[in-house]
Amino acid sequence: MRRSPAMRRIIPALAVGALVLAACGSDDDGDSATTEAPSGTTGTSEGAGAGDVDCSATISDGVLTVATGEPAFFPWVIDDTPESGEGFEAAVAYAVAAEMGYDADAVTWVRTTFDEAIQPGPKNFDINLQQYSITPERAENIDFSLPYYTSNQAIVALDGSPAEGATTIADLKDVKFGAQVGTTSLAFITDVIQPNQEPFVYDDNVGAKAALEANQIDAAVFDLPTALYVSGVEIEGSSVIGQFPADAGGTTDQFGMVLEKDSPLTSCVDAAITAITDSGELDAIQQEWLSDFTGAPVISVE
């Protein structure tokens, strides 16, 4: 009678399994305790309201560090140089900074990916704006400011695409779509349009462009300003064949600034956005940088 070699290995393995299970059990206890704490803090920070908020808790003293994408795209940032304050998001960032008490000299820019914006641990930015759509799921893990822009979804297609001439969602069922990962455009395709073929997904609009040219998709969905830029500048022979109303399918695509979860600055940024909205400054910035980006036939979602 020998104990088999397999048994010799299994006993330590079982011990590990038991310990891991035990650890999972205690994790669950910890979970219920910790979920209450952040919701409590959020409550108080919202209660603070505008006016008497502390805007000094930036990552480096006296400087507001603003993050955008690498590269940052037109018309959100012109020529990938946000320091110029040119482009819609660059201008909004400086307007918000001014409202928070940081003049243009006290604003520095960094570049982050989406992953860096949501990863745990200390952030290298105070606020991050690169067309992040506000969703309740995301808000569980990061802070969003109040929205600074509300966008429509729009369809870009090459001339002669089956998507051309569509006036209702029903006309788009047999279209092969593409979109960028992590955008509400993708959710819009799968949840609202619900095409018969699964959409393809790309890291950026360059991929979607290549796929249109490679005849792999019929049409791509972007937020309207990006769609107009992509069709006008990036993809020859393409056009925006339609846009959807902002509240199409019950989802409003609103862009918010991203802050670290429970950041002390969130209420301050909210106050600043409220202020520039009320004063009409935000509208003026939108007029200046996005006024060309409204015209396209509207597609009904009924």
Added chain:
Amino acid sequence: MSDRPTRRERYERARRRRSVVIATISTVVVVAALIVLIPRTPGWERVRQAFFDGDVFVETFPGLLSAFWLDVKILVWSTPLILVVSLLVALARNTRSPALFPLRAFAVIYTDVLRGIPVILLVFLIGFGVPALGLSRTWANPVIWGTVTLVLSYSAYTAEIIRAGIDAVHESQRAGARSLGMTSGQTMRSVVLPQAFRKIVPPMMNTFVSLQKDVALVSLIGPVEILRQAGIDKATYANFTPYVAASLIFLAMTIPCTRLADWALARQRARTGATTIA
């Protein structure tokens, strides 16, 4: 023969029992230390929330699993193609006739170039480049061209493994077979290759596991397989838990593969009477 164990057997059993006890205690101590220490780090709460969110895991796991089916399909298509192409390239490189020099040169260039370009670049070049030449919608499918890319790249690696295996078969085997009157083709087929393949099972399995993961690169040109689905879910929830879930699904495939290969090798060693000391 009596059933009573000999002194030697008793001694060996005691030693084995002692090893089991020591292995168990040391494992328990190490794992317990990890479980106690990691949650005491200052950022643990935030990390646990970002990577190990139970609700997000449950929400996203079924979608990830069904997206994984595409990975499996690509893998099933590409593996036999890689074996065939790499064997042809390895054989081309092993030809000895002077007239076949162009073939040898082609094989060298093939392996050098395709091994030298990162797979991720090849995926973009071939996946977007070839269909843009004007292929019909069916043939422009990125799944096809992604698979082609994997086959080209991996067969270059695999060809080198096979070549090394062929070179590892002692020259006397070839000479012996030729002296028995076998043609060079027969020698390769029935003497060299069977011995070579036995030698290259571990590196081949290594490459196969690597391929299982690189299938995910096909997602860069559009198709939504597990890595892309995890990326979509990550963006939806602003949470990395889908990546952890995807890792588990990958492990569920790769670990049995490596265990199977180890088992097959051990069995083969036992059968051929080779030593089991690695």
